[in-house]
Amino acid sequence: MHLKPIYTETNDCKDCYKCIRECPTKAIKVCDNRASVIDSHCIYCGHCVAICPSDAKKVRDGISRAKQLIKEKKQVYVSLAPAYVAEYGTSPHSVIEALTSLGFKGVSETALGAQEVSKQISQYLKVRQTGTYISSACPVVVELIRKYYPQHTMAITPYMSPMLTHARMLKQWYGDDIGIVFIGPCIGKKSEADDSDLVDVSLTFKELNDWLATENISLSTTQTDNKPDFKPHQAREGVIYPLDGGMVETIKRENNSGESTFISFTGQNMVRNVLDNLEEFGKDKPLFLELLACETGCLNGPGMSESNNIAGKHLNIRQCYTCRSESTGDVIKESHTFNIERDFFNIESVPNEQFKAEQIKEALHSIGKNSVADELNCSGCGYDTCRDFAHALLTGNAETAMCVSYMRMVAHHKATILLQKIPSGVVIIDDNCKVVEMNASFARLLGTETELCYEANPGMRGAEMNKLCSFAKLFKTALLTGKEYYNLPAVENEQNLQLSIFNIQKHKLVTGIIQSAQQPEFRKEIVEKRTREVIKKNMETVQKIAFLLGENASFTDSLLNSILDSQKQENA
Template sequence: MYFHSVALDSDKCHGCTNCVKGCPTEAIRVRDGKARIIKERCIDCGECIRVCPYHAKISVTDPRTLTQVCKHNVILVPPSFYGQFEGVSDVNVILTALKKIGFDDVYEVARGAEYITAATARLMEEGKLPHPAISSACPVMNRLISVRFPDLIDNIVNLISPMEIAAKMARREAAEKTGLPDRDIGVFFVTPCPAKMTSIRTYMFLTEPVINGAFSVNELYAEIRAAIKKIDKPEKLARASIHGISWGREGGECAGVPSPRVIHADGVNNAVKVLEQLESKDIDADFIELSSCPGGCVGGPLNVENPFVAAARMENMIVAHEDVDPLGEFDIDDMMWKKDLEPVYIMRLDDDFTVAMGKMEEIEKIYEHMPRLDCGACGAPSCRAKAEDIVRGYGREEDCIVKMRERLLELLKEKAKKDYIGD
């Protein structure tokens, strides 16, 4: 039912609880010495990939051989990718390198972002945006809202992502250029995060996939760096403006919104704080941009460069004015969701209120006798989560080593008493 790009390399997992503690949806438990991901809860944010000291958390992407299936392959390049290469400030160099390593053509996601900016502005002017409107660009945020804040689903702008609109445009252009039927055109994405990979596989808001697959930035990195070194004169391939490129860092999307009342928050825990506040009361803003990764997409867990260095580099990308290709006419319907985001009530203890109450009482009772050290040794992120796990049937009280020690001491005491009295 669920596909997740985030997965565990079991051989590398030591069974420590770094990932368990860092997970924003409490989706990981250590069982039998290995970390297990609760699929229903995972939002593919990749926090676990970031914190795992043993690199046991991985992102499943596609094999490069997938490009052999189609006759003409286009690679979609996200703006955050431009910041990955030291000493490179010309977008054309990076795009040319991608062609050199085997792709037939390139398409900038930054251009897709410009279309989304234009569409968002139009919807805002026509009064068709929810209030406040939450950006739909970060797939982690869409999942986070559907599992933790289902009542905020209606606040999400129902436009597809820059990556998806870019894929649609790339497909059309490739068909025109080559005369090939759509099935012979492969469109791939070089992804900075597992969530984009997941959104490609599940195409949440579309009725059919528009992207064939994705390769991670760190997978292509070395090859591209080598290709960059061999470029004498780059091809003129860049078409996006600096506005589209700025979407690669946090705040970049907000900059294009025609209202000064905007909020941008980066990092999944910061985003949670904004959503929690929005859930209880109105926030004085017209538009909210949330990105799961610190610094925005440049902070993606599959990127190579330090996000702050990459963001500064992106800021200084040189885009020749004459190279910027003005946006053509666009059909807003073509950019709208074709499927709605479904709420997932995973936090609920039960669909029946009375049953849920009973469970809650039981949780409170168990929690009262817990050590409340939140040590994580039982494999759950906190004593409270453990109490909940026990009631939900995921765990046992005996898993608690602190309680076990207490029991052991008691037994020893009893035994000592018996020995003293003599049987």
């Protein structure tokens, strides 16, 4: 069983939830703070791979499989997607030479399959009176419809994609026993190849570039005088398929009677908007929709090495099309009609799980959302609304720890409880020497007036420290120097106190801990500390002179430990 086309390196995942936020179908499950792809929900658009800040989302590498295929098969052909012009430029010869250097028997253009698809769809539409028909060329859109819009599956034109069509053509030309490797800009083609017996391996242009780099093959140095060409011949109008509206343009070359309407849309948001309202169209005459998941078309696919300079890529493809259209060579028309019919009913759609209002309410309560006002809809968890997140909790695809506001509230409550349970006085001070948090013990040690203020304003947030105590300058010094201080003597309300100051953020935030020297616990701690210091120093001395005396160590140790024991009994 093959690894799925997109997967997560869980050790690299930094639980930022960006993949959830960006995934058009929320096909992500978070478990133990790690986000993994739900294959049954995924449409393989590859967007999560492109936006993952820690590169935890990976595309399955097909290079090793392609190498093995070349070893096992006598003849392996490349089906090269027409978007290669956007990746490598208008001259194909260096690309063909590089691919044959890798061991391929020949290179053929997937655009030949595209032309065959356009021809058969044109004939299909001519006999239709009404209805809406969607192109099967984009595997991501096909996957989206089959999994999330199963009611529109019948609208997909019943023909193979250009990739599969071209593969069938290659096998008819060169034999069923040949190997076929598709190379293009699309990650979704990996899944499409997995589900067919026509294409053995699907690679992206990024993978091809990596492969060429490991073999030290440079496209700029592979050109020869022979100028190898595509097998069995070049494509013509099929080269514009990667463009927005390219497929429509090729179909209209053969079907321009006006009896059908042709429209193209690109980008996930636009495609979903069209599918949400599909029932409204195609009532008067046939409507053909070219839907592409990638904005601006396949030339902006996730398997391209670069996503910039879209205009330059577009112009390259147009230039290639113009050159081939103006070529003086004869236009080669396939006399044989290939059987490329298929259906799209062999996978299960994603179930739309419905939950009762009480279940949603209970899930919201689990993340501290007890009213509509608590539902911030901040998208920090990756979901658009708190209710969407609650739904994900109920399906088991999310964890309560993903809610930022909830975890902040939990952390604050834990810190507050811990602060109040500590017997010592604790205060947190900011760089303006104002109180961020204070516990009741600290207020009590500062006197009755401060204790009353604390009862009126628990935590004393925002109070100025220099108005509360006489040793505020010690905090100012700690903030200014960034140093930490231990056991500083301080006097407040005729009490002898001991103050320690620690950094939370140097020069920004410090915490102070005070104890009363009159407290029994404090006196006990001092006695124990000093006694242990005597034991430690005595043992160090004994070790140095043990070879001379050798007999007093255990007696002294026992004597000093007995002091500790008697002190403990006295305090008890």
